Amino acid sequence: MMFISGKGKDDYLTGAAAPPPKGDPKFKSWRAENNMVMSWLINNMDTEIGQHFLFYGSAKEIWDAAKETYSDSENTAEFFEIKCVLHDIRQGDLTVTQYYNTLSRYWQQLDIFEESDWECPRDHLKYRKIMEKERIVKFLVGLNKNLDEVRGRIFGTKPLPSLREAFSEVRCEESRKKVMMGGQGAPTIPESSTLMSRRTTFTNDKQRKGRPWCDHCRKPGHTNPMRELLIFMTLVKRRP
Structure with missing residues (x-):
C-alpha cells in the first residue's frame, strides 16, 4: 500500500x-x-x-x-498476544533506542487492531492523548534502574512531555552515562609489558654502569645530545 x-x-x-x-x-x-x-x-x-x-x-x-x-484486524488471538508482549517487555539488555523501537513496532501493530471511525474528531484527539500518556508511562516504567534519575525528572514534569521528547531525553542521559563511565580509570598495562619494560631498563642500567651510554648509537662512550635536550625541555615545562 x-x-x-x-x-x-x-x-x-x-x-x-x-x-x-x-x-x-x-x-x-x-x-x-x-x-x-x-x-x-x-x-x-x-x-x-x-x-x-x-x-x-x-x-x-x-x-x-x-x-x-x-486481514488481521479481527484476529483476536494476535491482538491478545501483542497485549501480553507489551505488558511484559522491559529494557533489560537492550539499549534505550532498541527498547523504544521495539515498543513502537508493537504499538503500531496495536493501532491497526484499534483503528475505528470516530464520529467526533475532538473525541478521537482526546483518546490519542490518553493513549500517548499511557505509552509514556509504559516506556518509563520499563527502563533499567540506572536511569531512575531521568525517569523521575520526566515524571515530575507538568504536563508530561510527548513520547518522542521523553525518549530523546532518556537517550541523551544514557549517552552521558556511557561517556562518564568510559572515562573512569586509566587503561591498564598488561603485566607482560611491564615486566619487559623492567627487563630493558635493568639491561640498560647494567650496560651504562661506570660509562656514558648513547641511546641513539646504542654504544658506550658518549651520551645522546637529543635525549638530554628532551629531558631538559621536560624539566623546564614542569617548573612552576
Whole structure:
C-alpha cells in the first residue's frame, strides 16, 4: 500500500479511479495503469496466494478480496498476544533506542487492531492523548534502574512531555552515562609489558654502569645530545 500510494496510484485501490466506458478514449490509459497496479499487488504476494487473484478484473477487486480474506484486524488471538508482549517487555539488555523501537513496532501493530471511525474528531484527539500518556508511562516504567534519575525528572514534569521528547531525553542521559563511565580509570598495562619494560631498563642500567651510554648509537662512550635536550625541555615545562 505504501509503495502504491507513493506512486500516486492508490485511487485504483479505493475505487476513486473508476473505469471509464470502454468506448471512452481514456479507457486504454486506465486499463494500462490498473493492470500495472494489479501486477504490483500480485507480485508482492506469496505465489500460492497470488495465483488466486490472477483473473480478477481490477486492482480494487484484488485489494478488497485480499483485505477481507487475509486481514488481521479481527484476529483476536494476535491482538491478545501483542497485549501480553507489551505488558511484559522491559529494557533489560537492550539499549534505550532498541527498547523504544521495539515498543513502537508493537504499538503500531496495536493501532491497526484499534483503528475505528470516530464520529467526533475532538473525541478521537482526546483518546490519542490518553493513549500517548499511557505509552509514556509504559516506556518509563520499563527502563533499567540506572536511569531512575531521568525517569523521575520526566515524571515530575507538568504536563508530561510527548513520547518522542521523553525518549530523546532518556537517550541523551544514557549517552552521558556511557561517556562518564568510559572515562573512569586509566587503561591498564598488561603485566607482560611491564615486566619487559623492567627487563630493558635493568639491561640498560647494567650496560651504562661506570660509562656514558648513547641511546641513539646504542654504544658506550658518549651520551645522546637529543635525549638530554628532551629531558631538559621536560624539566623546564614542569617548573612552576
